[in-house]
Amino acid sequence: MLVPLKQVDSVTPAKLLLLMAGSQGEPMSSLSRYANRSHPAVVVREGDWVVISATPIPGNETLVNRTINNLYKHGGEVFYSTTAKVHVSGHAYRDEIRVMLDTVRPRFFIPVHGEFRQLLHNSRIALAAGIPPENLRIVEDGQVVLLTPNSIELGEQIPAGYVFVDGLGIGDVEQVVLRDRSHLAADGMVIVTVGVDRSTGDVRSGPELISRGFMEEGAGEEAVLEEARRAVMADLARFQGEPEPALVVETAHDAVQRVVWRRTKRQPMVIPVLIDW
Numbered sequence: 001m002l003v004p005l006k007q008v009d010s011v012t013p014a015k016l017l018l019l020m021a022g023s024q025g026e027p028m029s030s031l032s033r034y035a036n037r038s039h040p041a042v043v044v045r046e047g048d049w050v051v052i053s054a055t056p057i058p059g060n061e062t063l064v065n066r067t068i069n070n071l072y073k074h075g076g077e078v079f080y081s082t083t084a085k086v087h088v089s090g091h092a093y094r095d096e097i098r099v100m101l102d103t104v105r106p107r108f109f110i111p112v113h114g115e116f117r118q119l120l121h122n123s124r125i126a127l128a129a130g131i132p133p134e135n136l137r138i139v140e141d142g143q144v145v146l147l148t149p150n151s152i153e154l155g156e157q158i159p160a161g162y163v164f165v166d167g168l169g170i171g172d173v174e175q176v177v178l179r180d181r182s183h184l185a186a187d188g189m190v191i192v193t194v195g196v197d198r199s200t201g202d203v204r205s206g207p208e209l210i211s212r213g214f215m216e217e218g219a220g221e222e223a224v225l226e227e228a229r230r231a232v233m234a235d236l237a238r239f240q241g242e243p244e245p246a247l248v249v250e251t252a253h254d255a256v257q258r259v260v261w262r263r264t265k266r267q268p269m270v271i272p273v274l275i276d277w
Contacts, residue, residue: 005041018042023054025063032063035070046075053087054080094125101129108135108152110145180269187268188213190225190260192232192252195275205275207232207252214260214268228259249274 003011008018022029031052033039044050050071056064071078081087091113092100101109109131111122119138126136137152139145142160146153164178189212195205207229215221232255236248252272260266 008042013045013048022067023052023064024057024060025065025067027063032067032070035067035074035076037074044071044074044076048076050076050078051084051086052078052080055087055089097122097125098129101126101131106131108137108147110137110139110152116140183267183269184213187266188215189269189271190214190228190256191271191273192228192256193273193275194232194236194248194252196236196248203233203236207236209256211268214266215264224260224263227263228256231255231259245274245276248272 003016008016018034020030020034022031022034026032030039034042034044035050037043048071052064052068068078068080079086109123109126111119111126114122116138123136123138127133135152137145137154139154142158144155144158146155191210191212192207193205193210194203194207197204209225209229211221211225215224232252235251235255239248239251249272252274253270256270256272257267260268260270
């Protein structure tokens with residue numbers, strides 16, 4: 001009845017049934033890897049029948065559709081909820097929830113699992129079943145509920161949400177880091193290096209501009225960076241005497257950003273590097 005995964009090739013395809021995780025299109029799941037033919041043991045073949053007994057969770061439609069498309073591209077025949085009756089919801093319907101409430105008769109009721117609108121409708125079923133309004137609470141992630149044998153109250157709100165795993169760090173990536181990564185991914189970066197004489201304010205080296213992920217090389221990037229370099233030189237030329245390092249950095253940043261936005265309507269991350277002479 002059960003065959004080790006490494007021995008599936010010895011079984012006649014018509015007599016082989018594979019149970020796979022990945023009905024929501026998770027990129028590293030068995031089904032997704034089977035669909036794009038990257039699974040180390042089994043891959044979709046011409047004539048395979050694939051039954052996806054699940055309904056896409058809101059937000060997962062693109063991933064699920066990609067998996068289905070990959071299955072079709074490699075010769076599979078796919079049966080899923082919108083084309084065939086192959087899935088029954090795992091969630092209770094209104095009448096089933098009412099039967100459960102009438103059977104259990106809970107003292108307190110907290111609807112769980114779903115978006116706020118679903119929690120609200122679930123709570124209305126509880127009210128119709130005779131649970132007092134004061135014994136019912138709709139709570140969202142992070143809301144502490146204080147229970148005693150005779151009361152239910154709301155407590156403090158604690159942080160709750162996604163925990164990011166980054167290398168060896170778990171949950172230590174701050175929002176500012178994620179924002180910077182998003183900025184870099186969207187618009188790239190421009191590094192401007194300039195050497196300034198700390199006593200006179202004269203530019204002794206640079207400015208040198210290097211870009212990554214900003215514009216395709218040869219697509220006008222050189223002209224934009226050259227104009228930005230001249231703008232930095234012109235703005236720094238206004239300084240007299242010993243300049244404040246922070247002011248030099250801010251001036252170089254603003255000059256580059258001003259030129260780049262005017263010429264390209266893009267906002268790459270501008271990173272000034274100051275070298276004291």
